[in-house]
Amino acid sequence: MNLKAYLKKTILNFFIIITIIFVLIFILLKTFENEFYKEIANIEIAHAFNLVYKIRQIINSKEKEKNRLLNYLISNDVKYIYVIKKFKNKLRYIYDGSPLSQRAIYLQPFEPVNKKLWQKLFISKSPVFETNKKANGIWITFLYPILKQNKIDKIIVIDISLEAYNKFKNLLHLFNKLFLIISIIVFSIIILMNFFMFRLYKEQFESFIDPLTKTFNRKIFETIEKENLQNDIVAIFDIDNFKKINDTYGHNAGDIVLKQLVNIIKKNIRDYDYLIRYGGEEFVLLLKRLNKKYAVKKIEQIFEAVRKTSIDIGNQKINITISGGVHLEPHKEKNLLEAIKKADQELYLAKKNGKNKFYIYSESIDNKIFNLNDIIESIEKGNVTIYLQPILNIKTNKIEKFEALARIYHNNKIYLPCNFINEIKKTNVYRNFTYIILDLVFNCITHLQKEISINFFAEDFYDEKFINIIEEKAQKYNNVLNYLTIEILENEKIENIKELSEHLNKLREKNIKISIDDFGSDYSNLNYLIYIKPDYIKIDSSIVKFVKNEESQKIIKSIVLLAKEFKATTIAEFVEDKESLEILKTLKVDYIQGYYISKPLPLNEIKKIYLKNSITA
Amino acid sequence: MRVLRYLLIFIIATFIYAEDINKLKAEIIENISMLYIKKYPIYIFINSNYFNKTKKYLQKNYYFKMVNNCDKANICFVDNYPKNIKGKTIFLTSYFSYLKHKNAAGAFFWQKGRPTIIFNKHFIITHHIKIPKEYEDFVE
Numbered sequence: 001m002n003l004k005a006y007l008k009k010t011i012l013n014f015f016i017i018i019t020i021i022f023v024l025i026f027i028l029l030k031t032f033e034n035e036f037y038k039e040i041a042n043i044e045i046a047h048a049f050n051l052v053y054k055i056r057q058i059i060n061s062k063e064k065e066k067n068r069l070l071n072y073l074i075s076n077d078v079k080y081i082y083v084i085k086k087f088k089n090k091l092r093y094i095y096d097g098s099p100l101s102q103r104a105i106y107l108q109p110f111e112p113v114n115k116k117l118w119q120k121l122f123i124s125k126s127p128v129f130e131t132n133k134k135a136n137g138i139w140i141t142f143l144y145p146i147l148k149q150n151k152i153d154k155i156i157v158i159d160i161s162l163e164a165y166n167k168f169k170n171l172l173h174l175f176n177k178l179f180l181i182i183s184i185i186v187f188s189i190i191i192l193m194n195f196f197m198f199r200l201y202k203e204q205f206e207s208f209i210d211p212l213t214k215t216f217n218r219k220i221f222e223t224i225e226k227e228n229l230q231n232d233i234v235a236i237f238d239i240d241n242f243k244k245i246n247d248t249y250g251h252n253a254g255d256i257v258l259k260q261l262v263n264i265i266k267k268n269i270r271d272y273d274y275l276i277r278y279g280g281e282e283f284v285l286l287l288k289r290l291n292k293k294y295a296v297k298k299i300e301q302i303f304e305a306v307r308k309t310s311i312d313i314g315n316q317k318i319n320i321t322i323s324g325g326v327h328l329e330p331h332k333e334k335n336l337l338e339a340i341k342k343a344d345q346e347l348y349l350a351k352k353n354g355k356n357k358f359y360i361y362s363e364s365i366d367n368k369i370f371n372l373n374d375i376i377e378s379i380e381k382g383n384v385t386i387y388l389q390p391i392l393n394i395k396t397n398k399i400e401k402f403e404a405l406a407r408i409y410h411n412n413k414i415y416l417p418c419n420f421i422n423e424i425k426k427t428n429v430y431r432n433f434t435y436i437i438l439d440l441v442f443n444c445i446t447h448l449q450k451e452i453s454i455n456f457f458a459e460d461f462y463d464e465k466f467i468n469i470i471e472e473k474a475q476k477y478n479n480v481l482n483y484l485t486i487e488i489l490e491n492e493k494i495e496n497i498k499e500l501s502e503h504l505n506k507l508r509e510k511n512i513k514i515s516i517d518d519f520g521s522d523y524s525n526l527n528y529l530i531y532i533k534p535d536y537i538k539i540d541s542s543i544v545k546f547v548k549n550e551e552s553q554k555i556i557k558s559i560v561l562l563a564k565e566f567k568a569t570t571i572a573e574f575v576e577d578k579e580s581l582e583i584l585k586t587l588k589v590d591y592i593q594g595y596y597i598s599k600p601l602p603l604n605e606i607k608k609i610y611l612k613n614s615i616t617a
Numbered sequence: 618m619r620v621l622r623y624l625l626i627f628i629i630a631t632f633i634y635a636e637d638i639n640k641l642k643a644e645i646i647e648n649i650s651m652l653y654i655k656k657y658p659i660y661i662f663i664n665s666n667y668f669n670k671t672k673k674y675l676q677k678n679y680y681f682k683m684v685n686n687c688d689k690a691n692i693c694f695v696d697n698y699p700k701n702i703k704g705k706t707i708f709l710t711s712y713f714s715y716l717k718h719k720n721a722a723g724a725f726f727w728q729k730g731r732p733t734i735i736f737n738k739h740f741i742i743t744h745h746i747k748i749p750k751e752y753e754d755f756v757e
């Protein structure tokens with residue numbers, strides 16, 4: 001989440017809280033006001049009840065000037081006091097203590113305005129009252145019936161002045177003003193506290209920000225480590241060939257590339273997703289609350305956006321690509337860093353297998369890398385097999401060779417060596433794995449009596465003992481080494497080529513043939529032809545794949561010529577259609593291999609198909 | 618008439634809510650006048666401290682014309698019964714005056730923040746004025 005999003009959220013929350021507080025205060029004040037008026041009205045009614053006693057004394061006395069005596073009871077709060085009597089269904093004044101200007105004369109008709117109140121009085125025969133804030137100078141009208149033989153004889157009317165109401169109203173206004181001032185002070189304190197809290201948060205927030213890219217730095221993990229990762233997706237990205245960009249265009253250009261990459265990614269994610277600079281050119285993306293299917297689309301969208309965008313580095317525009325690893329279920333890991341580690345393994349594979357792509361780690365996806373224990377378990381259980389891919393001689397149109405490809409079974413799924421070989425390399429497990437594979441290959445040779453090639457890393461032959469292992473294994477079988485071809489894989493630059501050459505010559509002495517795999521790709525070096533003296537040169541799939549292009553044809557043609565000069569036979573792999581086969585034929589490639597001829601098959605099926613048909617394609 | 622009757626009741630019943638008492642007084646004068654005078658415009662003469670401020674409201678009504686003396690008026694609202702005037706519809710503004718002058722049509726005055734209306738029964742009978750049943754409480 002960025003600072004802007006935080007601000008938005010905080011301000012919104014703040015205003016919601018303040019609005020709720022003010023609405024509550026308003027309701028509270030109104031309730032208080034109503035209760036307050038009810039209470040003071042009750043006080044005034046109680047006062048009126050007290051007056052009734054005095055009024056009754058006056059009207060029952062023998063005094064002649066009763067109106068004048070009633071007038072003495074008039075005060076600031078009591079505006080009018082009068083006594084009404086019913087004569088032949090008509091109400092008339094009999095006593096009136098009101099001031100002279102408002103005083104009615106004896107038997108003057110009285111017409112009640114608030115008729116409902118009077119009806120209530122005659123029905124209930126008990127005191128009634130009505131409050132009215134807008135009456136003409138009158139706040140409460142209080143009616144008290146004087147009963148005679150259970151019938152209303154007279155009615156005492158006391159009008160409480162609006163002045164009494166206003167007196168309390170002013171008091172209430174004063175209280176309201178005081179309350180308002182306190183509210184404003186409290187409100188100001190809240191705002192001030194929020195401001196200081198925001199500044200504090202901002203300082204803390206900035207310590208999580210990478211100064212160059214303005215993304216989060218690794219410190220943010222301390223915070224998000226505690227977050228629930230359910231429904232979240234974690235991805236790790238790396239700019240392809242970033243070192244080259246720095247070396248070629250300078251570090252300033254490198255910085256621009258990093259900033260621009262961040263801009264591209266930010267345009268494709270939401271405010272509450274986390275983009276973290278994990279290392280130099282490595283970024284971690286934590287996509288919050290995202291459906292898995294949509295997450296993959298989102299990652300694809302980011303990749304596509306990066307590919308399509310040209311980055312202006314000052315003098316020129318360059319295009320970059322990124323590689324990535326994605327973990328769709330990080331919540332299943334011990335913690336976020338563990339999930340990132342798993343995604344990082346996928347990033348490594350994506351880099352290794354040509355870059356500009358992303359691999360997904362998930363238990364539910366078949367290409368899962370299993371851990372060393374799983375591999376050991378599978379190997380110990382003998383869940384290892386080999387598949388054979390036929391290699392066709394173009395001239396004779398016959399299957400003359402096979403390439404052996406290792407497979408491991410685990411939990412009813414088949415795994416390719418590329419999924420696990422790096423995990424077991426340089427361990428005893430790798431050696432055990434090699435024993436099993438050699439056994440399986442020698443068994444196949446015994447059955448087919450055909451040349452079978454098997455892949456090994458060049459570094460395997462740095463150790464002379466490895467050659468002895470092959471020899472030891474072959475002793476169990478009859479004449480198998482004559483049919484064996486070792487394909488040398490180069491996953492890193494060969495450091496001591498002379499020593500390797502000597503060891504390989506020992507293999508050759510035992511009639512084992514040597515092949516250079518993936519010739520023309522990453523680490524291929526022409527002087528390998530001098531030292532390794534291969535019997536076969538396997539043209540790299542990245543060249544054969546584009547055999548329909550003129551440029552690829554030129555390279556293949558050159559490799560074929562070069563191979564002839566070194567008395568080596570050429571094999572083109574990755575042949576997927578007839579057109580490619582025809583082109584390779586014209587280019588005078590000796591052998592071809594690929595799905596157009598056959599996919600890799602287990603020994604049983606190979607025997608069924610090829611031995612019956614005299615091994616013809 | 619029914620409309621007028623309800624209007625009068627409504628006005629009296631709700632007078633306590635009215636912010637301008639003088640406007641309310643003017644409306645009651647209009648209603649009383651329309652009960653007694655059956656032609657338009659109605660010429661009204663007012664000479665009372667109670668109702669002096671109602672004139673500005675009555676002047677706005679097209680059906681009423683304010684006049685300066687009782688002679689020119691169809692109906693008068695006065696504190697004291699005018700001398701040498703006969704056959705006019707006179708409303709007095711105190712019960713005391715009303716009791717003194719039996720020829721008065723009635724009384725209308727404001728007391729204790731409330732209106733008091735009295736219609737003279739004798740006047741109603743001699744002048745053949747029809748008072749709706751609902752108003753009979755005001756007749757005496």
